[in-house]
Amino acid sequence: KQEVTQIPAALSVPEGENLVLNCSFTDSAIYNLQWFRQDPGKGLTSLLLIQSSQREQTSGRLNASLDKSSGRSTLYIAASQPGDSATYLCAVATGTASKLTFGTGTRLQVTL
Amino acid sequence: GAGVSQSPSNKVTEKGKDVELRCDPISGHTALYWYRQRLGQGLEFLIYFQGNSAPDKSGLPSDRFSAERTGESVSTLTIQRTQQEDSAVYLCASTSQAYTEAFFGQGTRLTVV
Numbered sequence: 001k002q003e004v005t006q007i008p009a010a011l012s013v014p015e016g017e018n019l020v021l022n023c024s025f026t027d028s029a030i031y032n033l034q035w036f037r038q039d040p041g042k043g044l045t046s047l048l049l050i051q052s053s054q055r056e057q058t059s060g061r062l063n064a065s066l067d068k069s070s071g072r073s074t075l076y077i078a079a080s081q082p083g084d085s086a087t088y089l090c091a092v093a094t095g096t097a098s099k100l101t102f103g104t105g106t107r108l109q110v111t112l
Numbered sequence: 113g114a115g116v117s118q119s120p121s122n123k124v125t126e127k128g129k130d131v132e133l134r135c136d137p138i139s140g141h142t143a144l145y146w147y148r149q150r151l152g153q154g155l156e157f158l159i160y161f162q163g164n165s166a167p168d169k170s171g172l173p174s175d176r177f178s179a180e181r182t183g184e185s186v187s188t189l190t191i192q193r194t195q196q197e198d199s200a201v202y203l204c205a206s207t208s209q210a211y212t213e214a215f216f217g218q219g220t221r222l223t224v225v
Contacts, residue, residue, distance in 0.1 A: 044216040102155040
């Protein structure tokens, strides 16, 4: 059974800092890995999708890497801003249904 | 539509009543998922539809839960005889095909009193 773990559970940083969020998964037979953000009381917003054959994806200040063999992904956020405050979730797609299995998230707060 | 649309956005119901939640996927998306998120917890997979294939119902927590989807259009999630532990946000997602980017709706917040 696929299990996804995210570390840390919560993180508070001052504005402008670069930061790294970690995601690990137990079954390396994944099709892709996706990072989302969730604002309080809202749905999920897709940030980046990395296919299993890729090593990284970039979008603006965000960079996600994938090491499938070791079951790890990182989300790097450069020059953090208060608007980045949210919960960040990673999810891996496995199985014939490409079912997404989610981690429990990292709650990020960027302070002024 | 431009995104995944869910209705209602909020629903308060009395214990024992049935509720129906609706999801409108992005036009042309063949795959549709339902997830549940209890307060302070992660997302739990409920059910998956892919085209005309038989749905994957492996995540439905009990026989009080059912879902339907007609073709590649709207899906409804029905919860019969609601219980307080059914209180959660129910999220719907769609993808253009298997193994591609998933887009989520804003969710339906269900409160059973």
